Amino acid sequence: MLDHIGDIHIALPNHSAKTLMPAFDMAAQKLKSLGLIALGGAGAFSAFSFFKGDQRFFDEYLMRGVHLALNPENAHRAGVLLAKYRVLPNRNTEYSELKTEIFGKKFRNCVGLAAGFDKDGEAVQGLFDWGFGFVEVGSVTPESQPGNDKPRVFRLRGDQGIINRYGFNSDGHDAVLDNVTRDMNLPAGGRLGFNLGKNKTSDDAAADYCRGIAKFGKKADYIVINISSPNTPGLRALQSKRELEQLLTKVISVRDELGLRVPVLLKIAPDLLEQDKKDIAEVIQSRGSRVDGLIISNTTVSRPATLTSENKSETGGLSGRPLRGLSTLAISDMYILTGGRVPIIGVGGIFSGEDAYEKIKAGASMVQIYSSIVYRGPPIVETIKKELVQCLKEDGYNHVSDAVGSDHRMDALVSKLIQIR
Numbered sequence: 001m002l003d004h005i006g007d008i009h010i011a012l013p014n015h016s017a018k019t020l021m022p023a024f025d026m027a028a029q030k031l032k033s034l035g036l037i038a039l040g041g042a043g044a045f046s047a048f049s050f051f052k053g054d055q056r057f058f059d060e061y062l063m064r065g066v067h068l069a070l071n072p073e074n075a076h077r078a079g080v081l082l083a084k085y086r087v088l089p090n091r092n093t094e095y096s097e098l099k100t101e102i103f104g105k106k107f108r109n110c111v112g113l114a115a116g117f118d119k120d121g122e123a124v125q126g127l128f129d130w131g132f133g134f135v136e137v138g139s140v141t142p143e144s145q146p147g148n149d150k151p152r153v154f155r156l157r158g159d160q161g162i163i164n165r166y167g168f169n170s171d172g173h174d175a176v177l178d179n180v181t182r183d184m185n186l187p188a189g190g191r192l193g194f195n196l197g198k199n200k201t202s203d204d205a206a207a208d209y210c211r212g213i214a215k216f217g218k219k220a221d222y223i224v225i226n227i228s229s230p231n232t233p234g235l236r237a238l239q240s241k242r243e244l245e246q247l248l249t250k251v252i253s254v255r256d257e258l259g260l261r262v263p264v265l266l267k268i269a270p271d272l273l274e275q276d277k278k279d280i281a282e283v284i285q286s287r288g289s290r291v292d293g294l295i296i297s298n299t300t301v302s303r304p305a306t307l308t309s310e311n312k313s314e315t316g317g318l319s320g321r322p323l324r325g326l327s328t329l330a331i332s333d334m335y336i337l338t339g340g341r342v343p344i345i346g347v348g349g350i351f352s353g354e355d356a357y358e359k360i361k362a363g364a365s366m367v368q369i370y371s372s373i374v375y376r377g378p379p380i381v382e383t384i385k386k387e388l389v390q391c392l393k394e395d396g397y398n399h400v401s402d403a404v405g406s407d408h409r410m411d412a413l414v415s416k417l418i419q420i421r
Helices: 014-052 055-069 072-084 124-129 173-182 205-216 235-239 241-257 274-284 321-337 353-362 371-376 380-394 406-420
Strands: 002-005 008-011 100-102 105-107 111-113 134-140 153-156 161-164 191-196 222-226 264-268 293-296 317-320 344-347 366-369
Touching: 014 055, 055 072, 055 371, 055 380, 072 124, 072 153, 072 371, 111 380, 124 134, 134 173, 134 222, 161 321, 161 371, 173 205, 191 205, 205 222, 205 241, 222 241, 235 241, 241 264, 241 274, 264 274, 274 321, 293 321, 317 321, 317 371, 321 344, 321 353, 321 406, 344 353, 353 366, 353 380, 353 406, 366 371, 366 380, 371 380
Parallel strands: 111 134, 111 366, 134 191, 191 222, 222 264, 264 293, 293 344, 344 366
Antiparallel strands: 002 008, 100 105, 153 161, 161 317
């Protein structure tokens, strides 16, 4: 028998060929079996790591795969559904060091979900499974509206940032209230906030916010007046002193007239000038327009020179790591301007317990995350809590409240020591 290899002819006895062929078949079958075993093992490992909530697996494999497979808005939707149907097991761990009481309410921990993720209140129960101490729904507008045209969300992967121009897409007050009413079996100490926005076509912003107070005031643990999104025309103008005073006076008046005790918070932008910050600090502490707290901050319209991603020039609000320093500075400034008398929820660029601790030392009593979920997945909630407790221990604090504004106490001590010398 002749077998041909290129131009070389090799003569093999017939009995040799008959002997070798079954051996080749057996080897091929073994390779196939090994391949199936390897694939099965990889699948089992992936499933185990997924349901275990392994942070490294999410960081290095899963979230990268999600980014390759899904565009940002579809990935966002997938995340909401993951929580809505409670696919991940409840692996929440609570730490006594992170229990918090502000606005006269007790929170099971100080790490919350920022508005913008669960816009319509579909997935509240599942989000508490992820370990959040509080969940903020919205922004919610009185009437349903589709928001801006797609595409409207962009990843800045090299910068771990996000630019969005959603434009307050919302199912409206009634639909959101129905969603959360069906899902109000909250865990002990788990708190629910509602972030209110105005309709794009509305001529009376104050009326829109007052409608939100009336609609959600009895269900909410707190309500947020969001006047800092850059994606609704004219909205940020409400942060000016005169406009803000008029708006808050109406909102607080409606709350009080309805006999509601729900805390009202104001969410502000990180791009404010120094005078703007001073004006806001004055207004929110004035009789008639006094709020119960601040959320600092919303996204930024600025674009740091350090950005490297191809989507950096897209229109919209920038969040994620590039926002971290700017939001922390705004927290620090407002803490000083209010003398630490107005509780602050810090948000912007929190990807670790160390990042959260930075916000707390600057003056935040609690923190919120969103963008870090996009890059690190749901396990980031538990990771941040665990790392934050470690930060507190390393600095000798027994409770997170002990560290609030500690940077300013240290600054004051250093200044005093310099004066003594």
